[in-house]
Amino acid sequence: MVNKKEHQILKEKLDQVINSCQEQSLFSTALLFWIIALVIEVTLRIFDLYKTVPEVDLLSHLFAGIAIAASLFWLSEKWKWTHYRGIAIVGTIIISLLWELAESLQEMLFYNPPHLLDFFIWDGFVDVIIAFVGAIIFVLVRKKNKT
Numbered sequence: 207m208v209n210k211k212e213h214q215i216l217k218e219k220l221d222q223v224i225n226s227c228q229e230q231s232l233f234s235t236a237l238l239f240w241i242i243a244l245v246i247e248v249t250l251r252i253f254d255l256y257k258t259v260p261e262v263d264l265l266s267h268l269f270a271g272i273a274i275a276a277s278l279f280w281l282s283e284k285w286k287w288t289h290y291r292g293i294a295i296v297g298t299i300i301i302s303l304l305w306e307l308a309e310s311l312q313e314m315l316f317y318n319p320p321h322l323l324d325f326f327i328w329d330g331f332v333d334v335i336i337a338f339v340g341a342i343i344f345v346l347v348r349k350k351n352k353t
């Protein structure tokens with residue numbers, strides 16, 4: 207028969223295992239969406255789809271937004287940050303803006319074919335909005351699955 211102290215120890219160990227599984231699941235989710243975003247990006251470049259259908263990059267930005275939000279969610283849980291939904295959404299916007307800034311700087315320093323030029327006021331802004339939508343989708347789906 208299990209006494210109260212042993213019962214409490216078992217309960218704490220079980221809670222640790224459950225928390226570890228949830229953390230690994232969130233990490234796996236973030237990693238999966240990074241892989242999807244990367245596969246989309248590589249496919250677009252290999253088949254030169256930016257040239258024939260420029261709007262196709264919206265899909266890669268959507269999945270990148272989901273991946274960023276999932277990564278920030280995972281970090282929030284791992285480091286015990288509060289306001290993890292806000293961190294995921296605002297963090298996704300900040301990271302997306304920094305990415306678009308890096309793209310603009312890269313275009314000033316290195317040659318890009320005309321169909322790959324990124325005009326921040328239009329294309330970059332839309333890319334950030336699409337990544338934001340991806341973050342919102344992740345946060346809403348994650349919230350629904352946790353409740």
